[in-house]
Amino acid sequence: QVQLVESGGGLVQPGGSLRLSCAPSTAIFNINDMGWYRQAPGKQRELVATITRGGSTNYADSVKGRFTISRDNAKNTVYLQMNTLKPEDTAVYYCHAKRGAFDIGYWGQGTQVTVSS
Numbered sequence: 001q002v003q004l005v006e007s008g009g010g011l012v013q014p015g016g017s018l019r020l021s022c023a024p025s026t027a028i029f030n031i032n033d034m035g036w037y038r039q040a041p042g043k044q045r046e047l048v049a050t051i052t053r054g055g056s057t058n059y060a061d062s063v064k065g066r067f068t069i070s071r072d073n074a075k076n077t078v079y080l081q082m083n084t085l086k087p088e089d090t091a092v093y094y095c096h097a098k099r100g101a102f103d104i105g106y107w108g109q110g111t112q113v114t115v116s117s
Contacts (some may be wrong), residue, residue, distance in 0.1 A: 001027075001085075002024055002028055002097070002099065002106045003024065003025040003026070003108075003111070004023070004024055004025075004095045004096075004097060004106055004107065004108035005022065005023060005024070005025050005058030005059060005092050005093070005108060006021065006022045006093065006095045006108040006109065006110065006111040007020070007021050007022075007111065008020040008021050008111065009093060009096075009111030009112045009113045010112075010113070010114070011023060011114045011115075011116065012085055012113075012114070012115055013115070013116070013117050014085060014086060014087060014115055014116075014117055015084060015085065016085050016115070017081070017082060017083045017084075018082045019079060019080070019087065019098075020036065020079065020082070020084070020093055020095075020111060020113075021077060021078075021079050021111055022034070022036075022077065022078045022079075022080075022097075022108055023075060023076060023077040024029075024076055025042040028076060028099065030099050030100045030101075031053070031076045031097050031098070031099050032052070032053055032097075032098040032099060032103055033045065033050055033051065033052050033053070033074075033097070033103070034050070034051055034071055034095070034096065034097045034098075034101075035049060035050035035051065035069070035078070035094055035095075035096045035097075035100045036048040036049050036050075036069065036094070036095060036096070037050070037093070037094045037096055038086075038089075038091035038092065038093045038094065038113075039060065039091055039092050039094070039110075040072040040090060040091040040092075043091075044078070045094065045103055046060065047060055047062065048060055048063055048065055048067065048069075048080065048093070049069035049073065049080065050069070051069045051071050051078065051085065053071075053073060055071075056083060063082075063089075064076050066083050066084045066085075067080060067082050067083070068080070068081040069081075069083065076097075077094060078097070080093070082113070085113075085115045086114045086115060087115045087116060088115075089115050090115050090116070091106060091113060091116050092110040092111065092113075093110065093112075093113050094107055094108055094109075094110045095107070095108035095110050096108070114117075
């Protein structure tokens with residue numbers, strides 16, 4: 001069973017920055033798309049950003065220009081650089097990865113991001 005481990009969450013003031021990281025707990029192969037989702041209290045989980053193995057990216061409109069997703073294919077690690085954070089970015093952020101010929105999906109356990117003064 002693939003386990004994804006996120007790190008980098010925390011408390012930050014509005015306008016601040018955080019960098020999230022996500023990597024599998026053991027060496028695995030054939031990772032395809034990777035991405036970040038978030039879920040705020042009382043809301044559905046929503047897409048934040050995704051990145052293909054080739055580096056093509058997709059962002060939610062609400063984070064375009066502020067967040068940057070990237071990945072290191074050699075380490076199967078995905079990053080989310082979050083700048084100019086706003087209180088409405090407060091949520092639990094989840095890493096997601098698809099693997100293999102059938103794009104089987106895996107989720108991380110989530111990391112809390114709180115934007116507050």
